[in-house]
Amino acid sequence: MSKDNSSLQLEKVIPEADDFLPILGTDFVELYVGNAKQAAYYYQHAWGFQPVAYSGLETGQQDSVSYVLQQGKIRIVLTSPLQPSGAINAHIDKHGDGVKFVALWVDDAKKSYEETTKRGAKSYVEPYELEDNHGKVVISGIHTYGETVHLFIERGEYKGPFMPGYRTYAPLAKSPETGLKYIDHMVGNVGWNEMNKWCEFYAKVMGFAQMVSFDDKDISTDYTALMSKVMSNGNGRIKFPINEPAEGKKKSQIEEYIDFYNGAGVQHIALATDNIIETVTSLRDRGVEFLYVPETYYDDLLDRVGEIDEELAPLKELGVLVDRDDEGYLLQIFTKPVLDRPTMFFEIIQRKGAQSFGKGNFKALFEAIEREQDLRGTLK
Structure with a gap:
C-alpha cells in the first residue's frame, strides 16, 4: 500500500530544526513478537487494523515471518522467528515483545544514511535496494537508544502492497476500523x-x-x-x-x-x-x-x-x-x-x-x- 506523494505538505513548522534529511513521515513501526500470527489477529480485531501484506515460508523467507497491517497512515509490521537462536529470538528473550524498527519515510535513503552517519550515527545497515515487478525500495538504517533502530525507507518507485519479498495478505475475516x-x-x-x-x-x-x-x-x-x-x-x-x-x-x-x-x-x-x-x-x-x-x-x-x-x-x-x-x-x-x-x-x-x-x-x-x-x- 503506497503512500500518496501528491498530498505532501512539507512546510517547516519548527523553525529551530535544521531538517536536513528531510523526513516525510513514519513509514512503519516493526515489532518483534513471540507469535506474529496471533499478534496480527489481536491488532486486526481489537484495534481495527487492516491486513496488507505477508512474508514467510510461502514467499521464500526461511528464518522469519511478518504480517503488515494498516489503519489510516499507521502501518505496523509484526515479525516472529521461524528458527531457533538468531537476532530476533535474542531480542524477544531479552525484551519480550517490543518495537525494534521505527522506519522513517524519506525521499532519499542513501542521502539520509550519509547525512546521519557523518554526524555520528552508528550504522545499522548501509543503503541497499529491494526490487520486484512492482518497482524498487531503497533501505538504510542507524542505531538509536537501546536496541531500537531507525530505518530510512525510500519507496517513491514502488507500487506494491508493502515492499519486495511480501505478498498481499487478505484473510477472510476482517474487522471495521476504529478511526x-x-x-x-x-x-x-x-x-x-x-x-x-x-x-x-x-x-x-x-x-x-x-x-x-x-x-x-x-x-x-x-x-x-x-x-x-x-x-x-x-x-x-x-x-x-x-x-x-x-x-x-x-x-x-x-x-x-x-x-x-x-x-x-x-x-x-x-x-x-x-x-x-x-x-x-x-x-x-x-x-x-x-x-x-x-x-x-x-x-x-x-x-x-x-x-x-x-x-x-x-x-x-x-x-x-x-x-x-x-x-x-x-x-x-x-x-x-x-x-x-x-x-x-x-x-x-x-x-x-x-x-x-x-x-x-x-x-x-x-x-x-x-x-x-x-x-x-x-x-x-
Missing part, C-alpha cells in the same frame, strides 16, 4: 541521566529541535517522578518525547519499564483520531483495556480547561483526559500495557488545536499508572 488516523508521537524511555544525550543525538544527527521540556516538578506525584524532552523534525510530522527517571520515594514507571524491558526502548505510541469518544468506545467494546481515572478528576474539569465541544458525561464514562494550551485543547487516554510485561502501551489522542502533550494531566495520569504498578507489586 485511528496517524502516529502523533512516539515516546522513548532511556536510563538515568541519558535523556540529554539522546536529545542531543536527535538534534545533531537528525536535525531535530526541542519543542518542550518537562522536569520532575512538572511530572511527579507523591511517590515517583520523571524528566522528559520532546524532539521534533522540521515539518512536525515526527515527534519523539524522550523520558528518563527522576528521583522519587518509590520506583517510577520509567524504572519499571527499563527493569522489565532490560534497557531503553519505545514506551508508547500515540495514535491520533478525529473522534476520541467513538474510537475509544469501539476499542473498549473490543476488549482494549484503559487506565482508570477517578471520577473526581472531572469535578472541576471545565473550570480548568474552559469550554469544550464534547459532552462531559461520555468523557467521564470512558476516562478521557482533557488539557488546554495557548492554541487549543486536546483529549487523550492511555491503555494499560498491551503485553504481558509492563512495558509498551498506546495513547489515543485527539487534538483540537493544541500542540502540547497534556502537561495538566500528568499528575492524574501518573497516579493512574501507579495504581497499576501497585497491583503488580512493582511500586516499591
